[in-house]
Amino acid sequence: MPEPDAEPQPAAAAPGAADAEPPGLPAWGERWRAFDPQPPLPEDGGGSPGPWARLKRLLKRWVRRASLGAQRDLWQEQSSYNLRLARDLAEARERERRLTERVEDLLHRLGSLEPELPRLGADLQQVQSELTRDVRRNRETQAEELRQVQEAVLADLRAVRDHHLEYLQSHNDRLDNLEGLENEGFDDLRRHLDALFGRLDQKIDDYRRQSRRLWSELEALLAAAKRPGADALATTAREQDYLALEEIFRGSEAEIERRIDPYLEILSGRGEVLDLGCGRGEALEVLARAGVPCRGVDANAEMVAICREKGLEAEVGELFEILAALPPGGLGGIVSFHVIEHLPPESLDRLVRLAWRGLAEGGVLALETPSPLSLTVAARNFWIDPTHRRPVHPDTLRHIFRRAGFEPVRRIDLQPFAEEERLPELSAEGLGPELARMVQQVNALRDALDRLLFGYQDYGMVGFKPAPAAGPESRADRAAG
DSSP, X not given: OOOTTOOOOOOOOOTTOTTSOOOOHHHHHHHHHHOOSSOOOOOOSSSOOOHHHHHHHHHHHHHHHHHHHHHHHHHXXXXXXXXXXXXXXXXXXXXXXXXXXXXXXXXXXHHHHGGGHHHHHHHHHHHHHHHHHHHHHHHHHHHHHHHHHHHHHHHHHHHHHHHHHXXXXXXXXXXXHHHHHHHHHHXXXXXXXXXXXHHHHHHXXXXXXXXXXXXXXXXXXXXXXXXXXXXXXXXXXXXXXHHXXXXXXXXXXXXXXXXXXXXXXXXXXXXXXXEXXXXXXXXXXHHHHTTOOEEXXXXXXXXXXXXXXXXXXXEEOOHHHHHHHSOTTOEEEEEEESOGGGSOHHHHHHHHHHHHHHEEEEEEEEEEEEOTTSHHHHHTGGGGSTTOOOOOOHXXXXXHHHHHTOXXXXXXXXXXXXXXXXXXXXXXXXXXXXXXXHHHHHHHHHHHHHHHHXXXXXXXXXXXXXXXXXXXXXXXXXXXX
């Protein structure tokens, strides 16, 4: 019985074949296919076997079957593996043989090509030289053709440019001709309009002079005549004169409307606003557009008529009588723009106290007047209006507000002078250190003098009426809110 792990051996060689070539891989494959892991048991000696021999043989067969039955799968797997290995080795040997033949063929071919290499190198150099010459010749030909094309394109562009220049020149000549005709026509029209406006201005001047002469004669007659009705005519004449004065010096209605804007946020949402001395109604227009209910009062009937023509609510009346007749605590705001400088000094305190009485809790009093903090205003501009009595200092007006019960009270500076009207500032550019320091000192003096001479033209004093039962801190907060 062979060993389980023993590799099967090939059959014994025939006598005299000791030097023969061993069997190849195909022979080993055939032997593994025919290999039987269960060779027959050797027969015993001749003769009939006895009982003991037969029992021994049966035991051998049983032991053999029991031992080989467990190893049969292993023998089969080993046999399959050996067969595959023999096949793979045979295929590898065949590939090696073909590769060897191919390498030998390539070596033979390379050996035959080696004598031809110098000739082929010379041919390659000749071809390279010819290609280089052809490339150079083509490049020169293409450059020449490109130059010719560029010259042709430039010539065409010059021709197109010259044509367009001639065309533009002709249009320019036509435009010059048209402008000449237009200027000639406009000159004729301008001369005609100038003549018409000159005649119109002359007529207006004549009417203005006649109107002034008639008003002068009327005022002279009113001054001489002490009859009933003369006072009313004299009042009308004064109102007309003041209206003309405001048209000249106070500014346009658009300018005055812009000056009302700082008060809008303060007055919004507080209730009805009364404008004392509403004039032509500029403030009433701005307030109405912002949604603030408002009405005005003015002693000048001509001014009130202008307000009513604009659809504004206004009445003729004396402001102290109107204030005294107001129900207590009924208004959200009272404003007066450029009125208090027309009042006697002793009546200013009364105006502020009557306004405090007519305002509701949280109501606002805003009085605007020319600022005497500017010497230019106090010494020159203030006296353009002959009805002005005296400037009102902001500290004096703040004291009157607080004494009447307004708290808090704050000042709003308005209408700064234009830069071209102020003192010029010196430039230190390009100067040495000493001169630059001197220029800085001069500019500091200039700033102080400029604030004294110019500064702001007007100021507004704004006071809030607090709740009578609130403490100082909460009362100021409520009034400012």
